[in-house]
Amino acid sequence: MVKFRGKRVLSVVAVLVLNLYGCATQPTSDPASQAEAEARYQQAVNxxxxxKQMKALEAASQAVSLDPRNAKAHELAALMNQQADRQEKAAISFKQALALNPSSPSLLNNYGNFQCQRKNFAAATELFNRAAAIQTNPKPxxxxxxxxxxxxxxxxxxQAKQLLTQAIEVRADQSVAVYQLAQIALAENDSLVANSWLEQYLRHFPHTAKTLLLGANIENQLGNPLGVSDYTDKLLSGFPNSAEATQAKQLGNPVSGAQHFAAGTTYDSSWVKNRNPTHFTVQIATSKKKQELDELIKLLPATENAIFIINPDGRPRFNLIAGNYSDFEDAQAAMLAVKKQLPTRRPWVRNFAGIQANL
Incomplete structure (x- = not known):
């Protein structure tokens, strides 16, 4: 019986099987079989x-049997075999797919990742170079x-720094490349450069648990305990049950401190819960004292504000958020305005889904 490895990532960067580029496969002598193969392939994608990886593998294999020249089906079978740890079968399927469709950026990236995972670094590099050089590749x-x-x-x-820099020269908001460049700078004890990369990331995307931990590590390297505390508070507020929050707490104790409330108590939670989870807001501050946040609200422009409480690890905190924005760039502009108005604060953009998950 084939055993899949949970939710193991199929590729280093998301060149997902669900978004395979169209492949120019040669028609078979049996149009009915070709049509049935395409139907089985679409079923495998679904x-x-x-x-349902096992069912996907079965459907992809059926598609290959019906139409051996369907490159997309070979590629999908390769990815499913790779995830099932059937490496030799995956290698065969990748080679068959590449023989049928040698100019597919998706296939070259996925096959390159497969080779890299097997530590065939030279082969992987050659495949990635081929993918990047394809003039019709929409995402080099x-x-x-x-x-x-x-x-x-x-x-x-x-070499990694050079290649990741090339990625962001093509597209400045390539999130994985920017994040990894920040991590490399941090590992090289260049905290100012790491912070610059983190700021570039935040110009395009809201914080995640990983970027908040990165920020905490940068502040720790800079010797700034208040900065570490600020990021730790953000993690405990936004991602209280994450591994990153646990790691950040090991860097030092948050300044906010703790106060005892009943677990799950919230203030104005109904407003927060009723927001569109895809919308964004600006978190202004976290504090153990509601009065402090009440005073901050007086300094904010007239907008929709809310104070809510979360209780990570029995350490309740009041949290002040402001605004309800459907567009990330609007929320980011509001955050920058708050920074100018409250220069001692370090606001950040969040989406309501993340807040609602912890209420």
Whole structure:
């Protein structure tokens, strides 16, 4: 029986099977079989989307049997075999797919990641270079990012930095490349450069648990306990049950302190719960004292504000958020305005889904 490895990532950067580029496969002599193969392939994609890897593998294999020249089906079978740890079968399927469709950026990236995971670094690099060089490739930055991450895995940090930098030269908001460049700078004890990369990331995306921990580590390297505390508070507020919150707490104790409230108590939680989870807001501050946040509200422009309480690890905190924005850039502009108005605060953009998950 095939055993899949949970939710193991299929590729270093998300060149997902669900978004395979169209492939120019040659028609078979049996149009009915070709049509049935395409139907089975689409079924396999749907199974993969819903996390049913075994069914996806079965459907992809059926598609290959019906139409051996369906490159997309070979690629999907390769990815499913890779996830099932059937490495030899995956290798065969990748080779068959590449023979049928040698100019697919998706296939070259996925096959490159497969080779990198097997520590065939030279072969992986050649595949990524081919993907990046394809003039019709709509996302060459993915190939550069994959190549950079593979170079990191091979222990070649200078090459990794060069490739990741190429990725963001193509697309400044390539989140994985920017994040990894920040991590590299931090590992090289260049905290100011790391912070610059983190700021570039935040110009395009809201914080995640990983970027908040990165910020805490940067502040720790800078010798700024207040900065560490600020990021730790954000993690405990936004991602209280995350591994990153646990790691951040080991860097030092948050300044906010603790106060005892009944678990799950909230203030104005109904407003927060009723917001569109895809919308964004600006978190202004976290404090053990509600009065402090009440005073801050007086300094804010007229907008929708809320104070709510969360209780991570029995350490309740009041949290002040302001605004309800459907667009991330609008929320980011509001955050910058708050920074100017309250220069001692370090506001950050959040989406309501993350807040609602912890209420």
């Amino acid at each position: 199974f993969a989307r819903s996390g 930055e993915i190939a550069y990012t994959n190549a950079g991450l593979c170079a990191l895995r091979a222990g070649d940090t200078p």
